[in-house]
Amino acid sequence: MSLLKLALKGGASMEIQQYLERLNEDKEFEGGLLSGLCEETPQELHNNIIRSVEYDGRAKKERMKKLLKSVAAVFILVFALSTARGFLEIGGSAKKTAENVVLSGANQKQDSQEKQSVISQDSTMDEKNLSKKTVRTYKIYTSNNEAVNFLNLNAKVIDEGTYAVDISFEEAFRKLAGNNQSYFESTELLENLPDDREYFIVEVEK
């Protein structure tokens, strides 16, 4: 027994001797020459490893179970709460329906009032927008190109051949009627005038 041991020891020592020699050579050399220095593993190591792995596996399962239980509990709680809330909402909605009936009547009344008010406002606006003014108009019969050019440059076109000019009566005559002095004066209701100023409305006849 001791001989075998010594022989084994001798083998290990050979490698170690080789290692020490190479170490002094200051060169790179192969690995594994100190394999004899491996620590013997404790006898109980293997069983301990297997036990710890099994224990870890069980602990993991337990953790999973606990986690699942917690998730299930939360799910049940949420479900219960939402159901209870649903019941409350159903009760609440019935109450709300009754309130809504009363409210809708009131609202309808208010709505109709509002609508009427809007309509009346609109009509006022329409009246305003569509307001017609009584304007003194002068119909000038002219073929005078100068007069037409003047109107095109300075007057606001109301309709084809009808212009609104912001000039005095005399000036209008001087510039527009020319020598013809032929005009027809009338009073008309005209609409869509540019603004509230008084205009000299001229109709040109060719």
Add this chain to the structure above:
Amino acid sequence: MEERDLILRCQSRDENAFESLISTYEAKIYNLCFYTLKNREDAMDATQEASIKIYRYINSFRGNSSISTWIYRITYNTCMDYIKKRKINIVSYEEVVNVEDNISSKVEAIVEKKELKDKIKECILKLNSEHRTIILLRDINGLSYQEIADILNIEMGTVKSRISRAREALKNELVKIGIKGGG
């Protein structure tokens, strides 16, 4: 091929397959833990922690590296975490030997109280963590530069220079206790 099959079975949560896999690697895991933590009890705890991690994350093993590299990497990271979390006081090898004397072979102790390999082990355990780990991976476990680079997540050039520095440091420690080249 057989190992790949074993891994596939482990990935499908076959406990027997995992037991076979861990039987193959538990000594290597334990050794890395022991040489990193310099303490048998801590090495035992860290080995268990690493084994649990291997079992938990075996599904994330995609075969980009060898299974041994993957296991070594998990073990090394576990040891680093172990040191950070527990702030373990890394005791000297003499203390370890004194405490654990009864566990190690008594016959060997009778034949030669401190034989050569124990002295070298003592010198390795005196090195800093970086040098200890790389001596273990290269000179004790005989891993390639590439495997070491993958495990420690460093460049291959860094592995070579670190091995060189670690061996130089070991040589200095051996000289201190009177061991020179040639025995």
